[in-house]
Amino acid sequence: xxxxxxxxxxxxxxxxxxxxxxxxxxxxxxxxxxxxxxxxxxxxxxxxxxxxxxxxxxxxxxxxxxxxxxxxxxxxxxxxxxxxxxxxxxxxxxxxxxxxxxxxxxxxxxxxxxxxxxxxxxxxxxxxxxxxxxxxxxxxxxxxxxxxxxxxxxxxxxxxxxxxxxxxxxxxxxxxxxxxxxxxxxxxxxxxxxxxxxxxxxxxxxxxxxxxxxxxxxxxxxxxxxxxxxxxxxxxxxxxxxxxxxxxxxxxxxxxxxxxxxxxxxxxxxxxxxxxxxxxxxxxxxxxxxxxxxxxxxxxxxxxxxxxxxxxxxxx
Amino acid sequence: xxxxxxxxxxxxxxxxxxxxxxxxxxxxxxxxxxxxxxxxxxxxxxxxxxxxxxxxxxxxxxxxxxxxxxxxxxxxxxxxxxxxxxxxxxxxxxxxxxxxxxxxxxxxxxxxxxxxxxxxxxxxxxxxxxxxxxxxxxxxxxxxxxxxxxxxxxxxxxxxxxxxxxxxxxxxxxxxxxxxxxxxxxxxxxxxxxxxxxxxxxxxxxxxxxxxxxxxxxxxxxxxxxxxxxxxxxxxxxxxxxxxxxxxxxxxxxxxxxxxxxxxxxxxxxxxxxxxxxxxxxxxxxx
Numbered sequence: 001x002x003x004x005x006x007x008x009x010x011x012x013x014x015x016x017x018x019x020x021x022x023x024x025x026x027x028x029x030x031x032x033x034x035x036x037x038x039x040x041x042x043x044x045x046x047x048x049x050x051x052x053x054x055x056x057x058x059x060x061x062x063x064x065x066x067x068x069x070x071x072x073x074x075x076x077x078x079x080x081x082x083x084x085x086x087x088x089x090x091x092x093x094x095x096x097x098x099x100x101x102x103x104x105x106x107x108x109x110x111x112x113x114x115x116x117x118x119x120x121x122x123x124x125x126x127x128x129x130x131x132x133x134x135x136x137x138x139x140x141x142x143x144x145x146x147x148x149x150x151x152x153x154x155x156x157x158x159x160x161x162x163x164x165x166x167x168x169x170x171x172x173x174x175x176x177x178x179x180x181x182x183x184x185x186x187x188x189x190x191x192x193x194x195x196x197x198x199x200x201x202x203x204x205x206x207x208x209x210x211x212x213x214x215x216x217x218x219x220x221x222x223x224x225x226x227x228x229x230x231x232x233x234x235x236x237x238x239x240x241x242x243x244x245x246x247x248x249x250x251x252x253x254x255x256x257x258x259x260x261x262x263x264x265x266x267x268x269x270x271x272x273x274x275x276x277x278x279x280x281x282x283x284x285x286x287x288x289x290x291x292x293x294x295x296x297x298x299x300x301x302x303x304x305x306x307x308x309x310x311x312x313x314x315x316x
Numbered sequence: 317x318x319x320x321x322x323x324x325x326x327x328x329x330x331x332x333x334x335x336x337x338x339x340x341x342x343x344x345x346x347x348x349x350x351x352x353x354x355x356x357x358x359x360x361x362x363x364x365x366x367x368x369x370x371x372x373x374x375x376x377x378x379x380x381x382x383x384x385x386x387x388x389x390x391x392x393x394x395x396x397x398x399x400x401x402x403x404x405x406x407x408x409x410x411x412x413x414x415x416x417x418x419x420x421x422x423x424x425x426x427x428x429x430x431x432x433x434x435x436x437x438x439x440x441x442x443x444x445x446x447x448x449x450x451x452x453x454x455x456x457x458x459x460x461x462x463x464x465x466x467x468x469x470x471x472x473x474x475x476x477x478x479x480x481x482x483x484x485x486x487x488x489x490x491x492x493x494x495x496x497x498x499x500x501x502x503x504x505x506x507x508x509x510x511x512x513x514x515x516x517x518x519x520x521x522x523x524x525x526x527x528x529x530x531x532x533x534x535x536x537x538x539x540x541x542x543x544x545x546x547x548x549x550x551x552x553x554x555x556x557x558x559x560x561x562x563x564x565x566x567x568x569x570x571x572x573x574x575x576x577x578x579x580x581x582x583x584x585x586x587x588x589x590x591x592x593x594x595x596x597x598x599x600x601x602x603x
Contacts (some may be wrong), residue, residue, distance in 0.1 A: 025429055044442055112347060126345070127350050137535040
């Protein structure tokens with residue numbers, strides 16, 4: 001490093017120059033620039049390039065960790081998955097999860113953000129309370145909710161029986177397991193979207209709102225005619241990220257319902273991949289499933305960039 | 317009667333002046349209670365006796381404050397070891413991520429050489445691939461290196477720098493070129509420009525990125541779960557998961573353990589909330 005340091009002294013005539021294409025570069029600058037990229041490149045090669053190449057190769061084999069056998073099977077893994085009920089169950093569950101999360105999480109977050117944007121006392125403290133669950137580690141907060149959902153001693157059932165309502169089995173019944181997970185993950189993730197919406201709302205210039213108020217617009221109209229259209233870039237972002245992230249959910253399922261819940265009712269796609277790879281040792285099959293998941297996420301990402309490219313509302 | 321008549325317009329005017337919308341406040345407070353309830357429940361329950369946990373109707377305040385629950389956590393699992401593992405791995409990962417990202421971001425934004433665009437495209441494309449896709453070959457790679465159940469196996473695969481590099485680049489870009497040039501005229505080499513000009517001017521950005529990385533590493537679950545089978549290499553989240561499986565329904569102990577696991581994050585949250593919020597709005601807009 002010291003060598004290139006001295007080369008950078010402003011004694012310009014000693015610096016070697018090199019022409020590449022139409023531009024001239026200084027040789028030490030190229031050396032330093034590339035040197036500084038080397039660590040990034042090394043890590044990218046090992047955590048990205050090699051695994052991506054290998055996952056494609058693996059998906060074409062029947063590699064089994066348990067028996068150690070490995071031979072080329074072509075597209076058999078993909079055929080197996082597309083005909084496999086449990087794979088489709090996990091996909092279907094993921095879609096249900098993502099749809100429910102989208103509807104409730106996004107609308108609730110928007111509603112809370114709009115309220116927090118109004119003139120209320122203790123605004124900062126209130127915002128912090130909505131944001132707190134986001135920061136808390138997933139496993140630690142899952143433990144609290146596992147107790148909440150405990151059919152025998154959980155507070156939820158105690159409240160239900162206090163109200164004279166029938167008790168539920170929450171995480172331990174196929175009809176309620178997914179809903180229980182959803183309630184938890186909305187509580188956990190809501191604050192993130194609240195913060196995003198709130199930052200968008202605070203960027204809306206007061207002059208539009210004042211003008212509309214002077215014209216006698218109601219709060220309801222103010223929201224739908226001014227705030228909501230101006231928030232559209234953020235809403236787009238929140239919506240699509242909510243879907244993409246739903247396809248990556250793993251931890252809360254693995255902690256709260258380790259085997260994918262009663263009758264696989266909470267089995268999501270990542271949990272299916274984990275199950276195939278690390279419970280059954282079917283690395284080839286799991287790699288194929290991971291690549292199918294990648295295709296889904298890739299399509300969603302493309303939709304997002306297409307939405308970003310569309311012009312957003314501009315009141316200027 | 318006449319008194320009431322007088323106060324009526326006054327109240328309306330005052331409402332316009334300080335303008336607090338109390339019904340909104342009440343609504344938000346009820347929501348906030350729901351958000352905080354699990355934490356309050358956890359803190360109180362960490363001190364309960366087993367009888368309190370099973371009591372019906374539920375007992376809010378512990379009948380006696382049992383500090384033994386915390387001692388019991390240490391009896392049941394090597395909690396300090398998990399804590400140490402979590403701190404060690406998250407700190408090393410964060411330091412590596414930040415140093416590598418600072419180098420790369422400086423190189424891309426402030427130095428002039430060919431092939432930068434190619435590297436950027438390469439790095440951006442890595443963001444498209446979720447970790448679940450690379451997880452399986454990565455596991456096999458780590459296994460073939462003999463790194464299962466080792467710190468190296470936990471740490472290196474989790475050093476991803478694309479995101480923090482892009483985040484830092486947007487800041488480094490805004491540092492004026494004149495500043496860099498004048499430092500060079502003063503005799504600073506490339507490395508000293510980085511340490512004397514870039515880093516001091518991007519302190520806020522670097523600390524935001526550090527915080528962001530650290531919290532991500534601290535809560536990391538899937539990868540440590542896969543590469544560790546021995547107790548002594550488990551990180552805190554994995555340890556907590558196994559504690560739950562082993563301590564069947566000893567909820568007071570589970571809550572004591574959760575509380576200890578959450579505490580450092582809670583402290584960071586209280587002191588750095590502003591930066592956390594900023595990191596979210598920034599990453600939200602950027603990615």
